Amino acid sequence: xxxxxxxxxxxxxxxxxxxxxxxxxxxxxxxxxxxxxxxxxxxxxxxxxxxxxxxxxxxxxxxxxxxxxxxxxxxxxxxxxxxxxxxxxxxxxxxxxxxxxxxxxxxxxxxxxxxxxxxxxxxxxxxxxxxxxxxxxxxxxxxxxxxxxxxxxxxxxxxxxxxxxxxxxxxxxxxxxxxxxxxxxxxxxxxxxxxxxxxxxxxx
Numbered sequence: 001x002x003x004x005x006x007x008x009x010x011x012x013x014x015x016x017x018x019x020x021x022x023x024x025x026x027x028x029x030x031x032x033x034x035x036x037x038x039x040x041x042x043x044x045x046x047x048x049x050x051x052x053x054x055x056x057x058x059x060x061x062x063x064x065x066x067x068x069x070x071x072x073x074x075x076x077x078x079x080x081x082x083x084x085x086x087x088x089x090x091x092x093x094x095x096x097x098x099x100x101x102x103x104x105x106x107x108x109x110x111x112x113x114x115x116x117x118x119x120x121x122x123x124x125x126x127x128x129x130x131x132x133x134x135x136x137x138x139x140x141x142x143x144x145x146x147x148x149x150x151x152x153x154x155x156x157x158x159x160x161x162x163x164x165x166x167x168x169x170x171x172x173x174x175x176x177x178x179x180x181x182x183x184x185x186x187x188x189x190x191x192x193x194x195x196x197x198x199x200x201x202x203x204x
Contacts, residue, residue: 001034004164005201007182010191012157012198016126019156023124027159030067036167036204039063046173055163055171057132064130064161065120073121073128078154082113093151117145127155131162131176138162138176142185143193150195159198167203177201 008014016024042056081100083092088107095103104112121128127149129141138160146158160181168177178201185192185199 001031001036001202001204003028003031003200004166004203005178007178007185007197007199009185009193009197009199010195012159012196015157015196016198020124020126023126026071027128030064030071031161031200031202033067034060034063036060040170042172044172048173055132055167057171057175060132061130068121068128068130073123075118075120076122076127076149076154077116077118078149078152079114079116080148080152082115083109085109094153117148119145119149122149122155125154125156126159127157128159129161131160132171133176134174135176135180138181139184142181142197142199146197147193147195157196157198159200161200161202164201164203 006013036055039056039059040053041059042054044050044052044054079097081092081097081104083089083104085107088104092100092103101112101114119127119129121130127146129145131138131141141158141160146155146160149155150158162176162178162181163171165177165179168175178199182199185197
């Protein structure tokens with residue numbers, strides 16, 4: 001596969017080029033090793049595409065997992081405690097997980113709620129999500145997950161890899177695509193979400 005489009009949000013690509021140029025090339029090389037044509041294995045059951053062979057999101061995800069895991073990119077989880085008291089957040093998010101519960105108890109929260117978020121691949125404080133899912137999953141990645149990892153000091157940059165519209169047209173309906181998701185980011189303004197991102201559009 002190949003990267004045909006890219007959008008750098010809050011200097012995301014520039015950060016990679018300056019601080020992690022070799023890692024950036026590693027990502028590009030890994031994407032190029034995936035032969036998408038071998039994953040056109042899903043027979044459509046949708047009325048508008050009945051019987052047509054489509055790219056399989058499940059099989060594509062498995063291929064990306066294998067390739068990235070082999071070169072040291074692995075799943076990461078960020079654990080944290082939840083509060084709806086905004087005045088506690090600035091201090092809470094700077095604390096290690098082990099100290100957050102007691103902090104909330106000391107401030108009158110009797111039963112603090114523990115939670116976590118998981119991201120597919122992290123290496124050298126760079127988070128990478130390869131997304132062939134529905135629109136809602138990508139919005140969650142861009143506006144919640146990457147931001148949470150970033151504000152928690154787990155990453156310095158979030159990367160989202162998406163099919164372009166050209167590729168998405170050969171997948172099941174409802175799959176998110178690069179152009180649509182970049183548009184959504186642009187609509188929110190230049191500084192939202194407040195985390196450096198690099199969004200890559202890929203296709204066969």
